[in-house]
Amino acid sequence: MFTANGDYLKLRGSYLFSTVARKQREYEASHPDRKVIKLSIGDVTLPIAPAITEAMHKAVDEMATAEGFHGYAPDLGYEFLRKAAADNDYKARGCDISPDEIFISDGAKGDCGNIQEIFSKECRVAVCDPVYPVYVDTNVMAGRAGTFNEQTETWSDLIYMPCTAENGFMPEIPSETPDIIYLCFPNNPTGGVITKDALQKWVDYANKVKAVIIYDAAYEAYISDASIPHSIYECEGARTCAIEIHSFSKNAGFTGVRLGYTVVPKDLKSGDVMLHSLWARRHGTKYNGAPYIIQRAGEAVYSEEGKKQLKEQVAYYMKNAAYILDGLKEAGYEVYGGKNAPYIWLKTPDGMSSWDFFDMLLERANVVGTPGSGFGPSGEHYFRLTAFGSYENTVAAVDRIKKMQ
Amino acid sequence: MFTANGDYLKLRGSYLFSTVARKQREYEASHPDRKVIKLSIGDVTLPIAPAITEAMHKAVDEMATAEGFHGYAPDLGYEFLRKAAADNDYKARGCDISPDEIFISDGAKGDCGNIQEIFSKECRVAVCDPVYPVYVDTNVMAGRAGTFNEQTETWSDLIYMPCTAENGFMPEIPSETPDIIYLCFPNNPTGGVITKDALQKWVDYANKVKAVIIYDAAYEAYISDASIPHSIYECEGARTCAIEIHSFSKNAGFTGVRLGYTVVPKDLKSGDVMLHSLWARRHGTKYNGAPYIIQRAGEAVYSEEGKKQLKEQVAYYMKNAAYILDGLKEAGYEVYGGKNAPYIWLKTPDGMSSWDFFDMLLERANVVGTPGSGFGPSGEHYFRLTAFGSYENTVAAVDRIKKMQ
Numbered sequence: 001m002f003t004a005n006g007d008y009l010k011l012r013g014s015y016l017f018s019t020v021a022r023k024q025r026e027y028e029a030s031h032p033d034r035k036v037i038k039l040s041i042g043d044v045t046l047p048i049a050p051a052i053t054e055a056m057h058k059a060v061d062e063m064a065t066a067e068g069f070h071g072y073a074p075d076l077g078y079e080f081l082r083k084a085a086a087d088n089d090y091k092a093r094g095c096d097i098s099p100d101e102i103f104i105s106d107g108a109k110g111d112c113g114n115i116q117e118i119f120s121k122e123c124r125v126a127v128c129d130p131v132y133p134v135y136v137d138t139n140v141m142a143g144r145a146g147t148f149n150e151q152t153e154t155w156s157d158l159i160y161m162p163c164t165a166e167n168g169f170m171p172e173i174p175s176e177t178p179d180i181i182y183l184c185f186p187n188n189p190t191g192g193v194i195t196k197d198a199l200q201k202w203v204d205y206a207n208k209v210k211a212v213i214i215y216d217a218a219y220e221a222y223i224s225d226a227s228i229p230h231s232i233y234e235c236e237g238a239r240t241c242a243i244e245i246h247s248f249s250k251n252a253g254f255t256g257v258r259l260g261y262t263v264v265p266k267d268l269k270s271g272d273v274m275l276h277s278l279w280a281r282r283h284g285t286k287y288n289g290a291p292y293i294i295q296r297a298g299e300a301v302y303s304e305e306g307k308k309q310l311k312e313q314v315a316y317y318m319k320n321a322a323y324i325l326d327g328l329k330e331a332g333y334e335v336y337g338g339k340n341a342p343y344i345w346l347k348t349p350d351g352m353s354s355w356d357f358f359d360m361l362l363e364r365a366n367v368v369g370t371p372g373s374g375f376g377p378s379g380e381h382y383f384r385l386t387a388f389g390s391y392e393n394t395v396a397a398v399d400r401i402k403k404m405q
Numbered sequence: 406m407f408t409a410n411g412d413y414l415k416l417r418g419s420y421l422f423s424t425v426a427r428k429q430r431e432y433e434a435s436h437p438d439r440k441v442i443k444l445s446i447g448d449v450t451l452p453i454a455p456a457i458t459e460a461m462h463k464a465v466d467e468m469a470t471a472e473g474f475h476g477y478a479p480d481l482g483y484e485f486l487r488k489a490a491a492d493n494d495y496k497a498r499g500c501d502i503s504p505d506e507i508f509i510s511d512g513a514k515g516d517c518g519n520i521q522e523i524f525s526k527e528c529r530v531a532v533c534d535p536v537y538p539v540y541v542d543t544n545v546m547a548g549r550a551g552t553f554n555e556q557t558e559t560w561s562d563l564i565y566m567p568c569t570a571e572n573g574f575m576p577e578i579p580s581e582t583p584d585i586i587y588l589c590f591p592n593n594p595t596g597g598v599i600t601k602d603a604l605q606k607w608v609d610y611a612n613k614v615k616a617v618i619i620y621d622a623a624y625e626a627y628i629s630d631a632s633i634p635h636s637i638y639e640c641e642g643a644r645t646c647a648i649e650i651h652s653f654s655k656n657a658g659f660t661g662v663r664l665g666y667t668v669v670p671k672d673l674k675s676g677d678v679m680l681h682s683l684w685a686r687r688h689g690t691k692y693n694g695a696p697y698i699i700q701r702a703g704e705a706v707y708s709e710e711g712k713k714q715l716k717e718q719v720a721y722y723m724k725n726a727a728y729i730l731d732g733l734k735e736a737g738y739e740v741y742g743g744k745n746a747p748y749i750w751l752k753t754p755d756g757m758s759s760w761d762f763f764d765m766l767l768e769r770a771n772v773v774g775t776p777g778s779g780f781g782p783s784g785e786h787y788f789r790l791t792a793f794g795s796y797e798n799t800v801a802a803v804d805r806i807k808k809m810q
Contacts (some may be wrong), residue, residue, distance in 0.1 A: 001615040002584040003525040004675040008683050018480070018689060043476035053469040056698070057462060063661070064458040066795075071448035071660040075423070106511055106663075106693070113691035117546075120408040137690045141522075179407040210406040255476040256468070256697040258511075270409040278413050284423060285542045286518035288511070292661040293461070294696055390471075 007143040016133050016374040017041050023358070024368045031366075037397040039324075039385045040368045042188065042342070044253040045393075046316060048297075049309035052252065055300035059293040073289030075280065077104025077261070081295045084302040085261055089246065095233035101265050101276065103283055104298070106290050108218050108247035108260040113138040114286075115214055115243060115262065118278040119180060126159035126178035128171045130189055130372055130379030132216065135182040153377040162378040163190055165347065169336060170198065177209050183232075184216035186223060189375045189384040190345045191337015196229045203232065206241035212268065212275070213242040221251030221314050223340045239265040243275070250342065250388075252301045252310055259290055259298045317342055320394040321387035327398035342387040345372070357383050365400040412548040421538050421779040422446050428763070429773050436771075442802040444729075444790045445773045447593065447747070449658040450798075451721060453702075454714035457657065460705035464698040478694030480685065482509025482666070486700045489707040490666055494651065500638035506670050506681065508688055509703070511695050513623050513652035513665040518543040519691075520619055520648060520667065523683040524585060531564035531583035533576045535594055535777055535784030537621065540587040558782040567783040568595055570752065574741060575603065582614050588637075589621035591628060594780045594789040595750040596742015601634045608637065611646035617673065617680070618647040626656030626719050628745045644670040648680070655747065655793075657706045657715055664695055664703045722747055725799040726792035732803035747792040750777070762788050770805040 013019065020040050028036055048056075062068030076082065082099035090097035105111050112134045116125075125139050136158065139145050146157030154160055159178050161171035169192035171183070183202065185194040206213045215232040223230055232242045244263040248254035264276045290298075300306045325338040334347035348357040354371030361367050361383075372382030389397065418424065425445050433441055453461075467473030481487065487504035495502035510516050517539045521530075530544050541563065544550050551562030559565055564583050566576035574597035576588070588607060590599040611618045620637040628635055637647045649668040653659035669681045695703075705711045730743040739752035753762040759776030766772045766788075777787030794802065 002528050002617045002675055004678045004680065004683055005523050005525050008523060008686060009678065011686060041477065045471070045474065045476070047470050047474045048465075048468045050469065053465050056465045060453075060458050060461045060465065063453045064455065065452050066450070069450065069452045069658075069661070071450070071658075072446065073661060106696075109693045110691055118410050118413060120410050123407050134690060141687075141690065212407045253474075253476075255693075256474070256478060258693065258696045270407060273409045273414065275409065278409055281413060281416060282546075285539060285546065286515055288514045288663065289661075291511075291663045291696065291699055293698065 005141070007141050010145070010148065011137060011140055012148060016370070019374075020368065020370055023362065027362050034366045036362070036366045036368060037389065037393045038368045039389050039394065039397055040370045042250065042386050042388055043255050044250065044317075044388045045390050046253055046313050048253055048257065049306060049313065051303055051305035051309055052297050052300045055296045056293050059296035063292065070292040073292060073295065075284045075289070076100065076102070077289065078292070078295045081298045084299050085246070088302045090231065090233060093230055093234055095231050096239065097233055097263055097265065101263055103262045103264065103279060104290050104295060105260045105262060105287070106258045107249065108216065108245050109134055111245045111260055111262045112214075112216060114282065115245070115279070116142055116144065116180070117282060118275060119212075123179035124157065124159060124176070126161055126174055126181045127376075128182070128184070128187070129160040129162050129377060130375030130382070131182065132184060132188050133375065136376070160376070160378070163187070163192065164378050165334070165336065168192070169345075170194065173205055178211050181206060181211050181213045182216070183213055184218070186219040186341035187337075187343070188216075188219065189343055189370065189372065189379065191339075191341035191343035193223065193225075193228050193340045195227050196234060199229055199232060200235045203235040203238045203241060207237050211241065215242050215244045217244050218247035219250055219341055220246075221310070222318065222342050225340055228340055233263070239267040241268065243268065248298055248301060251314065253313060254297070257294055257297055259294050316391065317387045320389060320391055323394055324385055324387065324398055327402060331402045338387070344385045344387065346383050346385065348381050348383055351381060354380055354383055361401070361404075365397070365404045367397045367400060410546070412546050415550070415553065416542060416545055417553060421775070424779075425763075425773065425775055428767065432767050439771045441767070441771045441773060442794065442798045443773045444794050444799070444802055445775045447655065447791050447793055448660050449655065449722075449793045450795050451658055451718050453658055453662065454711060454718065456708055456710035456714055457702050457705045460701045461698050464701035468697065475697035478697060478700065480689045480694070481505065481507070482695065483697070483700045486703045489704050490651070493707045495636065495638060498635055498639060500636055501644065502638055502668055502670065506668055508667045508669065508684060509695050509700060510665045510667060510692070511663045512654065513621065513650050514539055516650045516665055516667045517619075517621060519687065520650070520684070521547055521549065521585070523680060523687060524617075528584035529562065529564060529581070531566055531579050531586045532781075533568050533587070533589070533592070534565040534782060535568065535780030535787070536587065537589060537593050538780065540619075541781070565781070565783070568592070568597065569783050570739070570741065573597070574750070575599065578610055582616070584616050586611060586616050586618045587621070588618055589623070591624040591746035592742075592748070593624065594748055594775065594777065594784065596744075596746035596748035598628065598630075598633050598745045600632050601639060604634055604637060605640045608640040608643045608646060612642050616646065620647050620649045622649050623652035624655055624746055625651075626715070627723065627747050630745055633745055638668070644672040646673065648673065653703055653706060656719065658718060659702070662699055662702060664699050721796065722792045725794060725796055728799055729790055729792065729803055732807060736807045743792070749790045749792065751788050751790065753786050753788055756786060759785055759788055766806065766809075770802070770809045772802045772805060
């Protein structure tokens with residue numbers, strides 16, 4: 001008799017963003033006259049840049065000919081894309097990462113979820129709190145999280161590193177020693193950023209205790225300050241302790257195009273075993289490469305035209321971030337993030353719970369955000385807004401929130 | 406200290422097709438004057454059909470506008486594609502499968518590899534022997550296979566169902582009772598097919614012992630005989646015991662486009678738990694949907710024009726299959742498959758090992774095929790050729806093999 005994976009059954013309710021989407025749907029169904037503005041999920045709104053659509057049209061035309069047809073892609077992805085990523089995202093920043101340490105995938109979410117699979121089930125996992133739910137949920141599904149405590153809303157076997165206003169949303173080295181540490185900067189959901197010096201301390205710590213850092217760099221394109229590293233490999237020693245995950249969703253608007261990559265340096269080893277080999281094996285066995293057309297789209301992200309056009313997109317969203325930040329401050333909210341990061345993290349007023357604030361915002365301002373508590377217990381009494389809406393919607397949403405007072 | 410997943414370390418050597426590719430590369434490097442013909446990996450060669458490239462161009466244009474831009478896709482995939490699949494692949498064949506039981510993905514290989522994750526580690530797995538390596542390898546990686554016996558070349562905890570010339574390449578109900586049964590028809594690698602009556606017996610058996618059948622229907626488009634089912638849901642009772650995996654790679658040439666889907670009927674339960682919910686949870690947590698552009702390409706597969714054009718592609722490859730089948734028979738080989746299936750499975754001459762025959766074919770005919778032993782111990786002394794080459798290459802390859810005698 002077949003039986004279900006018991007670890008899956010431990011998962012709490014449904015995925016955070018599904019619940020948010022359901023609540024929005026229900027509200028819209030019962031209030032068809034209201035125009036709800038969605039500043040919740042980190043989905044972008046600007047169309048794909050011309051340099052990129054041009055590359056995709058060209059690739060589609062290639063696929064229509066016998067000479068230009070491309071079947072199965074190479075396991076790690078096409079060389080043209082891996083080289084462009086190595087040159088632009090690493091070499092240009094003085095990081096020593098070679099193209100064959102880059103694994104092209106269909107997006108950062110999958111990589112964030114799948115990467116834990118190459119580690120033993122016994123590894124102790126440390127996460128920031130609040131945190132992107134995928135890190136926690138996929139470790140629950142793998143049986144690495146233990147049991148859920150309804151009181152504290154934490155998993156018994158995970159190590160939580162609270163990030164609140166009190167510590168400037170910066171995790172502290174935990175008292176228990178972890179084997180795997182998830183870090184994400186610029187941070188989702190808090191919008192917090194880390195200096196190179198502070199990140200160097202994490203790299204030194206990981207090397208000391210032989211932990212691996214899974215560094216989610218999905219939002220690095222939003223960094224404008226020179227003191228903030230774009231990659232963990234800007235830190236000395238990161239090649240022996242860090243895996244980095246990169247997204248094209250937020251820098252190039254690829255949420256519906258689907259492309260990402262993960263860097264596993266060949267110096268990263270467990271005993272004699274290169275993690276690079278294990279991740280290569282996973283790619284070779286459970287994955288068949290990102291579409292050729294999409295990999296060509298990724299290449300165009302790094303073209304001169306592409307870079308110019310995408311810089312404008314990032315500037316557009318950061319103008320939204322500034323508008324939200326200023327508007328909410330004006331309205332008397334305690335607000336964080338929104339600089340070098342596309343997320344705004346606000347403290348709910350009068351000690352309201354995150355979900356109560358969600359409901360109030362939806363009902364009174366017809367604005368959808370994401371409850372902080374959905375990202376972990378230390379996210380309670382916080383709330384996330386994203387800068388990825390259209391400028392018009394963002395202005396309208398902020399003005400409605402202001403009027404709500 | 407972080408440690409690697411010990412189950413990954415149990416895997417044998419590298420992925421079969423990577424080894425085949427490496428041997429070809431090495432031969433070509435040392436014999437730059439020879440033109441090697443590849444009839445090994447199941448990669449297609451015909452360009453993408455006009456109806457499909459047209460749909461992709463249109464979708465790219467949409468993505469370039471604010472109104473037509475599509476960000477994150479719905480968790481299960483776009484309704485337009487799920488509905489087209491339900492109508493054409495199921496309703497039209499009298500199968501009761503609804504669009505919301507269809508999960509769109511980036512390909513059958515990933516689904517074949519990931520599906521085991523929703524089952525408990527204790528489930529006993531039965532596989533045909535020879536078999537598509539992904540079923541076995543992903544169960545090894547999940548810790549479900551036990552230990553490898555070098556003598557028998559089998560895993561201690563897997564149940565093997567030999568498929569050889571002696572039993573007409575048809576698995577028999579195993580003496581030990583499995584919890585999960587992988588079946589693939591038309592079969593990769595043997596090219597064997599199953600009648601509806603024979604498949605009904607498997608469905609009845611699975612329902613009786615409460616096993617789940619994972620039915621890989623990747624090659625159903627190659628079926629032309631009316632007595633052979635395209636889907637396991639043509640059998641009565643399959644909704645309570647079967648998951649079906651569908652590929653667009655072979656019917657529409659999508660090996661480099663990447664699209665597939667998996668059907669999990671809502672009647673398929675372990676106790677109170679719907680496997681549908683577990684697979685939905687995996688999709689929601691570890692996956693972010695197939696690209697919008699590619700889902701539109703999938704939709705075009707089901708358009709009138711698309712169906713017409715793809716029928717011609719299938720006919721083209723089946724002409725190759727017939728040429729290989731006839732040519733090898735003429736040359737005195739014992740040959741199987743190649744009817745209702747794009748694979749030709751031949752017995753190596755004079756009891757040669759599969760890899761010796763591989764080397765001989767590469768060196769003397771400059772043709773690359775796949776050693777049967779790479780698919781499992783019962784594949785030893787067999788060899789797989791695919792019909793997916795160009796007609797010219799297929800003819801040249803067969804003529805060279807004939808001359809080799």
